Amino acid sequence: MAHDDRRLQVLRAIVQDYVSTNDPVGSKALAERHDLGVSPATIRNDMAVLEEQGYITQPHTSAGRVPTDKGYRLFVDRLSGLKPLSVAERRAIERFLDGALDLHDILSRTVRLLAQLTHQVAVVQYPTLSRSAVRHLEVVQVATARLLLVLITDTGRVEQRLVECPADVDRDDVAELRALLNQTFAGAKLADAAGLVPDLLETAPPQLRRLVAAVGAVLVETLVEPGEDRLVVGGTANLARVAVDFSGSLRPLLEALEEQVVVLRLISEVDTGGAVLVRIGEENAHEALSGASVVSVGYGSGDHALGGLGIVGPTRMDYPMNMAAVRAVARYVGQLLAES
Amino acid sequence: MAHDDRRLQVLRAIVQDYVSTNDPVGSKALAERHDLGVSPATIRNDMAVLEEQGYITQPHTSAGRVPTDKGYRLFVDRLSGLKPLSVAERRAIERFLDGALDLHDILSRTVRLLAQLTHQVAVVQYPTLSRSAVRHLEVVQVATARLLLVLITDTGRVEQRLVECPADVDRDDVAELRALLNQTFAGAKLADAAGLVPDLLETAPPQLRRLVAAVGAVLVETLVEPGEDRLVVGGTANLARVAVDFSGSLRPLLEALEEQVVVLRLISEVDTGGAVLVRIGEENAHEALSGASVVSVGYGSGDHALGGLGIVGPTRMDYPMNMAAVRAVARYVGQLLAES
DNA sequence: ACTGGCACTCGCACGGACGGAGTGCCAGTC
């Protein structure tokens, strides 16, 4: 119907204006700035309906309208695509990320890049261990009864753990252990690797048994423990700029970012195949994020995701732009990790 | 002289009161809360002198007095010691740091601990490479003409670099290279290690020459490049609590923390033997820190420092407490790193 | 050298008035 359609245009216009001006938007201003082809009075009627349906609200009687979470949701789902990045922005992505030295460098550049592109807080998750594969296992003897186990994955991540051995360890045994470990695990997905440990125990030569048991235990712990999933956070300075959107108190949000609970949101979406996920305001279960939106997407090489990255900002944000930026950066990072 | 002495007591009282209340402190309140043994009128005279000398100032006529940077400096240098930590605080340090898994874990725990103890932003520098020694060098062949060089230091830091080789590499050569590298570098201070590369080139068997040259180049780069000095920052949420001290705008400070220029301040003091360094307000050359103070100290095992750690907060902070906390944490971290 | 008293200065909180932006509703028009 003609009405419904125009009403959605009105909603879109409200979201766009409100995002750019931060002022509740009134019917008159709307009629002036957008070619809706109707008078303010008509727009007022549409607004009344939109308000009744819960898409917009008034901060107080006789103020302009402001989108609700539900309004942003509709806007994101049906009223906006992804705003294509400018050439300058695309070039910035390449310039920023090329020449990274190692994994940590890639991720910290990514987070700075995202923060700069979107002017929001950027969050990047380290590649999940379980989705990558073992490239190499290294064993270094650091004391007579102490080994350092270093796990190198095909995503360039390096994990290290100290292993306390039950007894003094022979040099030759270390070499043999190293060979045995690599023979067993090289190329295995980390998710599967833990399951190989029992086999390893069986096939190990007798004199290595106890050693393998100790190392195996630590290895399993390293492989399955997802608590160590690290996060890189950047751009918190951008929060100061939009402090007004958070009713003055940045505290809970900063705390949440440090607690790294946000990562749970980022993680819970890796299965979707490359779609950008937007969580708006109250949709974020966590209370500290009730005034914030999270735009996230999984990155990875090829079909499976290695981790998530995204941004956190006020619900009043430029969704089309941010969604495009997040997706573009994720794609580029995915490529980069596939190469190295 | 009696006057001078009492004037300093007055300054100390002003700093203490102002730090705890955040209100400009007046002569009457001062006389009530402290046993200075004189009347408010006398205190007023002292205050007038202190103001003339530049130790305190009035926000506006007929308000109380507030310490200047110079006033805080005098307070720190001559009027306060380090407030001993409570038993609970000491215990918290142990509880927090014991059981750390690896270097990154130690440092991120440290930064959280410091932030929690001081209620300020905490900053910890990764151990400087040049001060630590090589524990092990690992070479992993990741493609026919591509090696991954992993450097493990005695402080538990792991650095990794890809090496592009001039030609395909033989498996046996990799093993020989590994042995050669460890034989040459094991135990060497990283600062000295770069100097050993030429020797290595001379003594290497002929068939390894080209390989050693490629690896050596990357190794030198890794050893001398101090730009990679990483920083762990935490407790930024604490800034929100003291936002009022920064005239409302946290922006520059947050930006400075992200730019990691603060590390320069932290680094520039490692030579001093364990003394806590305090930089107050304008003493920090960087403009964004003009309203902030930095309390820092070097940490390390034994005589030489491995890196710096400290806190950043408003000039209006509890210096005795924060200095004590920073020193205690640095000592504990130093011990911890010496053990592992 | 210190003290009590006193006049003076300001900043700040309170409160009323005002203007403006925006709304809802209604009668009129195409």
Place this chain on the structure above:
DNA sequence: GACTGGCACTCCGTCCGTGCGAGTGCCAGT
């Protein structure tokens, strides 16, 4: 039936004037 112009109303934000309280500087007295 959908849209429009007009109108009365509401309410927020701002401005301004006032009063109060805290604090000071100075001075005369002990």
